[in-house]
Amino acid sequence: MRYRLLSACAVPALIISLAAPAQAQEATASQDAAAQSQDVSQSEIVVTAQGRAQVLADVPVAISAVSSEQLAESGTNDIRELNQLAPSLLVSSTGNEANGSARIRGIGTVGDNPGLESSVAVFIDGVYRSRSGNALGELGPIERIEVLRGPQGTLGGRNSSAGLLSIFTAPPEFEFSGYGAFTYGNYDAFRVEAGINAPIGETVAARVDGVYFKRDGFYHDVVNDTDINNRDRYLVRGQLLFEPSADLSVRIIGDYSEKSEDCCAATFVQTDSAPLARISPGLDPYNRPLPGSPALTSTSNPIIPILLALGQNPDGLNGSTYDRDIYNTAGRSFAGKTKDYGISGQIDYSFGSVNFTSITAYREYSNYQGSDTDYTQVDILYRAPNEDGASRAFKTFSQELRLQGSAFDDKVDWLIGGYYANEKLETRDNLRFGTQYGAFAPCRVTIGLAGAGFGPGAINPANSGCLGNVTRAQLNSGLTPLGAAGGLLVAGLDQLSTLNDMGSTRDVYNQESNNFALFTHNIIHLTDRFDVTLGLRYTSEKKDFAATFGNDNTVCPANRALLSGLLGINPTLDSLAGGIIALSCQGNSTSELNGVSMSDSRSEDEFTGTAILSYRPTDDLMIYGSYSRGYKAGGFNLDRSALQASPVLGNPATTGSTANLQFDAETVNAFEIGAKYATRDFMVTIAGFRQEFSNFQLNTFNGSVFLVQNINGCSQDLGTADQDASAATGSCAAGDVTAGVIAQGVELEGTLRPTRDLTFTMGITYADTHYKDDLVGTDNGAPLDPALRLLPGDNLSNAPEIVATASMSWTPEIGSTGLSGLFYLNARAVDDYNTGSDLLYGKEQDSYVIVNGRIGIRGPDNRWGIEFWGQNLFNVDYTQVAFNTPFVAPQQTYSAYLAEPRTYGITLRAGF
Known part of the structure; x- marks a missing residue:
């Protein structure tokens, strides 16, 4: 029988070295042992994707894992750079880095509205970040990153409808060490990172890490003679690890980060023909x-x-x-500031055969960003760069408790837990003509x-x-x-x-969310080779909303x-x-709103869960099939323009009604079959999936206002009534409403290590992520908004059908000097896709390939290194998101947020 589970209390002490996607060397307990782990079987990779430390080859879940080693080799220090390593993942940002969006299998939450939660949840050291954009920043030293694909929710933390990113920072160790790194690159970029780890007696260890990064912007504003999309940010993270016995581990983490940057510029789109x-x-x-x-x-x-x-x-x-x-426009600014800080404490305690885990956290996040919102030299629309401009602030308290163990002579590995989160969100705006x-x-x-x-x-x-x-x-x-x-x-x-x-x-929106959940996740070993996994989650969500307008x-x-x-x-x-x-x-800009206040609340209760059958016909092969149901809460559109039922007929906001602000919860039914084959030098995983989304939450800008629309299908033929310019046509009987978004496809990932210093990885995802042919806007069959009339039957935005990634890492020894070389390449090839959420022509992005590389030399035991690197080596131009230029858009004019051009530089690192 395979060794399936590791002690939960041992997890924080593990130093896990994983080669992505979804494989690498075995976890070890010290840096010295890690350096000697090259010959470990591929079947002994350890992850915690199911709330337990498990061998990856035994986990019947579609998961990619990225190690600290591969993060260092690829130069990844921002979760957006994970795109190169995980083919099913896409992370991008648009008009404000606070609005960063993560997509898995083509599904994600788009738009610049903090009222929408993320379809892809992000956790750092087990603590949920309120929105994906909150995690767009320096990461510091990372132990590993796990990318789970498909609905999540029965293992703890916040539920998600499309997947999650779980980031584990490097923990303190009971061994004195330190490191430092300096990077200089084009665009006058320099980055300094340093840290020190020290034992304090035999039971306490401390660690402090810091990062500072400054770089010129990729855009030059000729009128104001300033750069935009620059970098000026830092992170400080301190940790304490207390282990008085083998049964108790307490880890306390405090971090503070700040950005003072101009973001985010856009250019006009020129059509090829x-x-x-x-x-x-x-x-x-x-x-x-x-x-x-x-x-x-x-x-x-x-x-x-x-x-x-x-x-x-x-x-x-x-x-x-x-x-x-x-x-x-002369005098208009994109200047902004972001602060993100918090403290968390994780307690792992083992009493007898039961392991207890508690994760308590409090975080605050704030961001404001000015903008020349029309993106032209003519002064049409702007936001002032201050806290009354486009600003948002989150205050989040969360508490997670888990108990887990085994029963019936290790026939059942059980886990039960509870989760509570209180989130206070304040959004301000002063959008002016x-x-x-x-x-x-x-x-x-x-x-x-x-x-x-x-x-x-x-x-x-x-x-x-x-x-x-x-x-x-x-x-x-x-x-x-x-x-x-x-x-x-x-x-x-x-x-x-x-x-x-x-x-x-000065418009002010306040939203307080209280989320409470109970969950259980249980693995039943029917035989040594056949398992049944059953998980269930109950979620209760209440949101209280209040807004006051000044105009x-x-x-x-x-x-x-x-x-x-x-x-x-x-x-x-x-x-x-x-x-x-x-x-x-x-x-919906009118002085009639001046002094108007409104408030409302909404509550939801939802059961979600998963069921998995897995079978191991041989020691090296596992096959599985699963069903899961996911959920993402409904909420309020924090944008006054949504109050405007019609720009001609009037302003419902003056009545105090929030009916046009609300959107319903998003749910998904997901089916998956897969197989994992792992030997000492080779591992391959394959998964086929189908995901059916009801009340899919779409946020789109139609050139005038932001729309938050639930998307559903209709089992009856609507003809072209959902594709015309009328908001009154295309309704569907409530009994005929079905799922409106389908994501289905196949994922293949593999790794090959022909020698101990040469590793190849590859991954390819085919994802047909599309809207149904006949669409309606609500689950009671109301017509689709006419601004979305191009959606029926087409793919979702930023959802290419085919994405492939590959990497090669070669670290040969150089004679008998103790020196070693580094030669690393990775590539991401992307199929055609449309970058606009309304799918208008002119917003298409042609296929492209991005190649990154790094070459260098390292000293004995990797104590020092010199590396030359390049990102986007062939300087490929491509667009993250294209959108209707505000006010200019109805006259066929689009703007685009561009991806980063080629960057290159040198990194010097040393440690002891």
Whole structure:
């Protein structure tokens, strides 16, 4: 019978060396032993994916594991760099690093809204981080990282619907040691890392680690002569380990990190060929490509001459998508600051055959970030870089308790536990219209006049209301087909021209979440080779919401009062008068909100669980099949624009209703079959999966407002009613509502070690992650929002069907000197995918391959090293996310957050 489990109390003392993906050398108890572990069987890898220290080959779960050794060889010090090592994982960031998103098998939470929890949960030393973006920073020394794929929740901590990242930092040891490393690279980057570990008597050990990283930005703002997307951050982490006996281990961790960085710039998207451009959303019910359409930033696009007339430098529009010289508004800033700190304590105690674990933690996280939110040189929209701007703050207390042991002569390995978390979230915003909004916005309407028979002379950005003199006189005369309404339109345009530097003065959203869960995870050994695993979780979630708004936009109520009587008369007036009202009240910005407060609460109870059958026909091979149900809580959309049912019909916010803010819980039913084969020098794992998501939570920006929409399917054929521009068509009977998102595919990972100093790894994921053909917006069958009409039948955003990773590590001895070399390469090849959550044309990303490398020499016992490294060696240009440029978007203009270009440098390290 295989040795299946290790003592839970021994886990903190393990120094585990894992080669990713999902394999490497055996865990050992000291650095000296680790250096001699090259000949350990691949079947003896130890992970804690099931809440126990287990041999990886015995774990019937799809998991990738990354060791400290491979993290060092690859130069990984940020979880985004794990993309190169785990093919099913994608970590990216967009308009603010606090909004970083992790995806597994194409599933993740997208968008810049802290009201949505992460589909992929992130834990550091067993402590849940409130959002994935909270973990985007320096990691310091890491023992290992485990990437679990599929729903999680029966083992402790926070439940997740798509998977989790579990990061284990290097613990204190009872041996005096220290290290230091210095890195210098292009973009004037320098990074310093150092730490010291010391025993304090025979029962206490302490460890302190610190990292400082500074680097110039990848974008240069020509107007303000400053870099954006720079790095200026540090981390300090201190630990104490108390082990008075073999039965008791207490580990206390305190950490503090801070960032003062400008983030995040975007460039205009240039289409490779004109036919890719689509006409404005809403003008064509099927959003068909227009052959011969102008390029997105061509002057044939009518919004572009207006931007140029208002001061936009043409170089800021005509440069390549990947030209990192950008032209933002003079005086606007992307400056921001992030603080993240906390303390946790883990107690492991063994009494008899039962092991007890307690993890107690308190964390605080805060971030604010300014932005030139329209990403143009024209001052249309901005957020001030202060704590009343785009800011968020989390205060989180969590407590996890677990008991585990064995029963019935080791026939059952049982685990029961409980989890409680209290999260207090405060989000503030002061999104304001810029000083040139009043000159720009009326031109959006006069473009319509120019196309309605008034000719190009209707447009004059230099005049009030963006009206040409002749057109103004014609409208005021009442002699046009618009009749007396013409004079009202002129008055509305003139009022819109006064909408400058108005908007939110201070919006504050508060949300308190109380999460309580009971869980159990049990492995039943029916025979020496056949196991049944049963897990169950009960989760109770309550969220209390409160918001108070401050706003000085008096133009919105004035224009709505002036022009509402023109609506419903004919399509032309609906378009013109409705356009003026919408632009006056964009994003639900109105002085009617000033001083308005609202509050609400929602509660959920959910049972989730897992069942696994696993069988080992030989000592080297395990096969398994599993079912699991996952859950992610519903909540509130923390964005005032969501209150606006219609920019024309009014502002429900003034009634105090939160109906439009709420979204329902996301659930998933997941099925998986797999096999793991492991010998001394070779290991391969394969998994086939299907995941069915109901009430999938999607956050998307439609160019005007952020939408949080639950996505479901309909078993009845909706024709094209879910693909048109109407919000009233495409409903489904409640009894016919089904899962709306499907993720299915195959994952293959393997490692080969032909000699003790040469290791190859590979992984390939085929994931067909798509929306159903017929979609609705809620589980009661309400129609899908028309901004999402391209979703039915298509793949999810940032969900390529094929991703492959590979690495080679060669560490040959150099003669008999004690020196060794290092030659390391890894690569990630990605299939085509769309980067926009609304899947509009122009947001596609072609396939690409990213290659990283490192070469160097190391001293005896790795006491020192010199390494030359490069990331993205071939300087491949690719996009993380493309989005509709705010206010400019309906005129076929997109912007994009770019991935990092090639970086390279040298690292010197030493230790004792």
